[in-house]
Amino acid sequence: MGHAAAGGRPGRRRMVVVGGDAAGMSAASQARRLKGPDALEIVAFERGHFTSYSACGIPYWVGGEVPGPDRLIARTPEEHRARDIDVRLRTEVTELDLDGQRVRSRDLESGSEAWTGYDHLVLATGARPVRPPLPGIDAPGVHGVQTLDDGRALLDTLTTARGRRAVVVGAGYIGVEMAEALLNRGYEVTVLDMAEEPMSTLDPDMGRLVRRAMEDMGIAVVGGARVTEVLTGPDGRVRAVVAEGAEYPADVVVLGIGVTPETGLARAAGLPLGAYGGLLTDLSMRVRGREDVWAGGDCVEVLDLVSGRERHIPLGTHANKQGQVIGANVGGGYGTFPGVVGTAVSKVCSLEIARTGLRERDAREVGLRFTAVTVESTSRAGYYPGAAPMAVKMLAELRTGRLLGVQIVGREGAGKRVDIAAVALTAGLTVEQVVSLDLGYAPPFSPVWDPVQVAARKAVAALA
Amino acid sequence: MGHAAAGGRPGRRRMVVVGGDAAGMSAASQARRLKGPDALEIVAFERGHFTSYSACGIPYWVGGEVPGPDRLIARTPEEHRARDIDVRLRTEVTELDLDGQRVRSRDLESGSEAWTGYDHLVLATGARPVRPPLPGIDAPGVHGVQTLDDGRALLDTLTTARGRRAVVVGAGYIGVEMAEALLNRGYEVTVLDMAEEPMSTLDPDMGRLVRRAMEDMGIAVVGGARVTEVLTGPDGRVRAVVAEGAEYPADVVVLGIGVTPETGLARAAGLPLGAYGGLLTDLSMRVRGREDVWAGGDCVEVLDLVSGRERHIPLGTHANKQGQVIGANVGGGYGTFPGVVGTAVSKVCSLEIARTGLRERDAREVGLRFTAVTVESTSRAGYYPGAAPMAVKMLAELRTGRLLGVQIVGREGAGKRVDIAAVALTAGLTVEQVVSLDLGYAPPFSPVWDPVQVAARKAVAALA
Numbered sequence: 001m002g003h004a005a006a007g008g009r010p011g012r013r014r015m016v017v018v019g020g021d022a023a024g025m026s027a028a029s030q031a032r033r034l035k036g037p038d039a040l041e042i043v044a045f046e047r048g049h050f051t052s053y054s055a056c057g058i059p060y061w062v063g064g065e066v067p068g069p070d071r072l073i074a075r076t077p078e079e080h081r082a083r084d085i086d087v088r089l090r091t092e093v094t095e096l097d098l099d100g101q102r103v104r105s106r107d108l109e110s111g112s113e114a115w116t117g118y119d120h121l122v123l124a125t126g127a128r129p130v131r132p133p134l135p136g137i138d139a140p141g142v143h144g145v146q147t148l149d150d151g152r153a154l155l156d157t158l159t160t161a162r163g164r165r166a167v168v169v170g171a172g173y174i175g176v177e178m179a180e181a182l183l184n185r186g187y188e189v190t191v192l193d194m195a196e197e198p199m200s201t202l203d204p205d206m207g208r209l210v211r212r213a214m215e216d217m218g219i220a221v222v223g224g225a226r227v228t229e230v231l232t233g234p235d236g237r238v239r240a241v242v243a244e245g246a247e248y249p250a251d252v253v254v255l256g257i258g259v260t261p262e263t264g265l266a267r268a269a270g271l272p273l274g275a276y277g278g279l280l281t282d283l284s285m286r287v288r289g290r291e292d293v294w295a296g297g298d299c300v301e302v303l304d305l306v307s308g309r310e311r312h313i314p315l316g317t318h319a320n321k322q323g324q325v326i327g328a329n330v331g332g333g334y335g336t337f338p339g340v341v342g343t344a345v346s347k348v349c350s351l352e353i354a355r356t357g358l359r360e361r362d363a364r365e366v367g368l369r370f371t372a373v374t375v376e377s378t379s380r381a382g383y384y385p386g387a388a389p390m391a392v393k394m395l396a397e398l399r400t401g402r403l404l405g406v407q408i409v410g411r412e413g414a415g416k417r418v419d420i421a422a423v424a425l426t427a428g429l430t431v432e433q434v435v436s437l438d439l440g441y442a443p444p445f446s447p448v449w450d451p452v453q454v455a456a457r458k459a460v461a462a463l464a
Numbered sequence: 465m466g467h468a469a470a471g472g473r474p475g476r477r478r479m480v481v482v483g484g485d486a487a488g489m490s491a492a493s494q495a496r497r498l499k500g501p502d503a504l505e506i507v508a509f510e511r512g513h514f515t516s517y518s519a520c521g522i523p524y525w526v527g528g529e530v531p532g533p534d535r536l537i538a539r540t541p542e543e544h545r546a547r548d549i550d551v552r553l554r555t556e557v558t559e560l561d562l563d564g565q566r567v568r569s570r571d572l573e574s575g576s577e578a579w580t581g582y583d584h585l586v587l588a589t590g591a592r593p594v595r596p597p598l599p600g601i602d603a604p605g606v607h608g609v610q611t612l613d614d615g616r617a618l619l620d621t622l623t624t625a626r627g628r629r630a631v632v633v634g635a636g637y638i639g640v641e642m643a644e645a646l647l648n649r650g651y652e653v654t655v656l657d658m659a660e661e662p663m664s665t666l667d668p669d670m671g672r673l674v675r676r677a678m679e680d681m682g683i684a685v686v687g688g689a690r691v692t693e694v695l696t697g698p699d700g701r702v703r704a705v706v707a708e709g710a711e712y713p714a715d716v717v718v719l720g721i722g723v724t725p726e727t728g729l730a731r732a733a734g735l736p737l738g739a740y741g742g743l744l745t746d747l748s749m750r751v752r753g754r755e756d757v758w759a760g761g762d763c764v765e766v767l768d769l770v771s772g773r774e775r776h777i778p779l780g781t782h783a784n785k786q787g788q789v790i791g792a793n794v795g796g797g798y799g800t801f802p803g804v805v806g807t808a809v810s811k812v813c814s815l816e817i818a819r820t821g822l823r824e825r826d827a828r829e830v831g832l833r834f835t836a837v838t839v840e841s842t843s844r845a846g847y848y849p850g851a852a853p854m855a856v857k858m859l860a861e862l863r864t865g866r867l868l869g870v871q872i873v874g875r876e877g878a879g880k881r882v883d884i885a886a887v888a889l890t891a892g893l894t895v896e897q898v899v900s901l902d903l904g905y906a907p908p909f910s911p912v913w914d915p916v917q918v919a920a921r922k923a924v925a926a927l928a
């Protein structure tokens with residue numbers, strides 16, 4: 001029976017979605033595919049101006065490679081509305097009343113508030129950039145890059161900035177991608193990170209390869225640099241970043257320190273959160289302990305199938321899959337999200353960086369003993385034009401020989417090779433089994449032993 | 465105890481290798497890594513002029529993309545000899561005496577013959593191009609492309625040919641790669657094939673995409689064309705190819721009809737051969753029923769892990785792995801070659817073509833019932849520069865949902881994506897599990913759903 005507060009036709013249910021990006025709108029779209037508007041009413045609240053956009057595309061929009069923001073929008077509010085999804089933009093959900101099965105929302109333009117009842121609640125509130133409470137951090141010219149609105153604001157700053165010096169704080173994926181974007185815009189770029197080496201999602205030995213390549217591109221990479229202050233000029237705008245006592249002049253600052261799950265509403269409502277502050281769900285993406293509340297995307301923690309631990313991995317690809325699963329289940333079908341193996345791929349100009357599974361520190365942390373090997377190979381047969389070097393690091397468990405993780409740093413053709421290891425990790429293959437895999441070979445595509453297999457051979461030898 | 469005929473030090477064994485390319489020399493090298501010359505003597509007979517070369521690289525040498533033939537040689541006879549492997553070039557093994565544990569060889573220069581005893585015999589005799597007994601097939605200007613000597617002879621013809629018309633007979637991997645090579649050399653290229661569509665290692669609907677792309681490149685592709693005669697001019701050289709009553713003028717003809725295992729010696733010695741004429745081995749690459757005879761490379765049949773049948777798949781990557789396994793076992797270590805899933809990747813100019821697992825006809829042949837779906841996707845996020853279209857076809861078993869095969873036709877970034885499916889096939893994943901895989905995603909590398917997963921989603925829906 002439909003929720004009384006919905007006030008609709010008898011038997012009609014209402015699905016309320018909080019957050020109109022990847023997870024939320026995938027859930028809405030998939031539920032709509034399975035159930036028509038007579039059976040299911042769908043209301044989606046989004047506090048921003050856009051729906052279903054690719055936040056991952058923002059660095060390329062800022063860098064000028066992709067026209068934006070329209071091209072980054074997979075589906076507009078109008079397109080969703082045409083499919084009977086009631087999208088309410090610029091409307092923020094301010095409270096969850098789980099016992100009453102209703103949410104309170106506020107129209108950000110008019111300030112008016114309302115309660116909306118639900119039968120199924122989908123929390124897809126995303127994540128927000130970490131913004132340490134430093135002096136000057138909110139000065140004009142300091143930007144996060146999480147939403148299309150953030151991208152637009154950053155581009156406005158780039159258009160009006162007097163100088164051409166950029167400081168990127170944080171050398172993770174967003175940081176290195178923004179370094180490329182700013183380089184493409186003609187900026188002199190300095191990247192500051194607390195860790196010694198960039199890309200701390202890799203082991204430091206592989207991060208070092210990234211640093212060297214970035215330095216060769218003309219990007220200054222400063223490790224071991226904790227930012228303590230943002231200095232402003234007489235006009236109140238950013239003029240420099242201070243780290244470890246040194247001043248780094250800046251006409252624009254981009255924060256790429258990472259994100260944290262946006263789960264304030266969920267916390268206030270008493271929903272279960274994990275160690276990283278993300279919502280905890282079951283395999284069907286139902287919030288643990290609640291029959292009628294679902295969650296997906298950057299606001300949830302996911303099961304890491306290799307370590308058996310929950311992690312927070314904000315990535316559009318997971319958000320889409322999780323939304324799809326929620327939509328299937330709410331729509332009367334069936335779907336699960338079994339977990340992740342921690343695959344990520346990124347690039348800085350022509351450098352490709354990929355990882356999957358566990359780093360050395362992750363493996364140690366969960367009590368695994370392992371061997372780690374690194375090899376140099378090439379993307380194509382050595383004699384074939386364009387064969388580019390790549391380094392592949394591989395971790396394998398002692399005794400069992402099970403593959404635990406792979407990290408790749410190289411040029412064209414390096415990044416997506418990590419998928420071989422991602423599938424092997426999911427299937428629980430040993431490095432010996434990886435050696436025997438029947439992978440695509442022809443000189444323009446691979447050496448006769450794929451680089452991942454070259455690493456696996458070395459791992460097998462190291463385990464013997 | 466060492467073989468008496470070896471006449472060497474007591475306890476010293478002798479490994480005799482027949483065939484000095486990928487499988488044979490990988491076996492020799494790996495055995496040498498494990499056992500020094502005091503424990504193991506290694507003799508390798510090769511009837512040609514080269515060892516350890518990449519036959520797969522010949523089309524790129526002919527096409528002028530790779531200087532040759534030196535660059536195609538992974539290890540020269542001198543390099544092998546420096547590691548105490550006694551390589552005897554231009555020496556053909558003419559008889560196997562299995563009861564006497566010896567082989568007879570003939571020096572192709574002097575004609576002298578000799579018997580050599582062995583403790584371990586490794587048959588790595590490769591394959592030879594199919595050359596149907598048609599009138600004119602042996603005329604000057606008609607070339608196979610199996611060995612470096614073949615490549616050299618073809619290049620000589622290209623240098624001296626009067627005209628610029630080439631006919632390629634056979635539209636499999638070698639055929640389409642040679643079509644590209646000849647196009648690069650400025651030839652007008654016609655490809656003739658008995659099948660209606662090129663690349664019969666794909667289903668015809670995917671082959672059709674290849675034909676259209678080849679035609680767009682200016683290659684004439686004639687399907688349903690059985691060659692009946694090669695016509696020669698007054699100088700005795702090829703001048704045209706006749707198929708289905710039509711004459712195709714040709715200054716050069718390349719045969720890419722396929723290859724057949726070179727197992728005449730093995731057959732004469734009574735060794736077990738399969739339905740395709742290849743040697744049958746166990747998982748350690750020992751010839752079935754023989755303790756002291758091993759075989760690997762293009763002369764063996766391999767177990768297809770998806771169909772459970774033996775197949776003949778002549779590919780350098782298998783040859784290298786099998787050689788490695790043989791060398792490990794002869795050298796006192798342990799290794800197996802568990803089988804293949806039928807992965808292959810190729811390109812014609814910018815077109816990438818890949819397959820793994822079963823085609824529709826393969827699945828039917830072994831009694832599997834399945835659903836087949838095809839999707840169009842892109843290599844990168846749709847908005848990212850260089851996003852190229854690709855078609856992905858996927859077969860999944862009815863009821864179980866097990867992945868059975870994938871075929872991909874696209875541009876840059878299409879080919880090696882087949883590895884995702886190759887690993888999934890090896891692990892026996894269902895299409896539902898493929899949908900959930902944690903694959904590398906970032907806009908320059910993939911849409912948010914990898915094309916293989918887009919196909920898997922459609923397969924899941926088709927199975928429901």
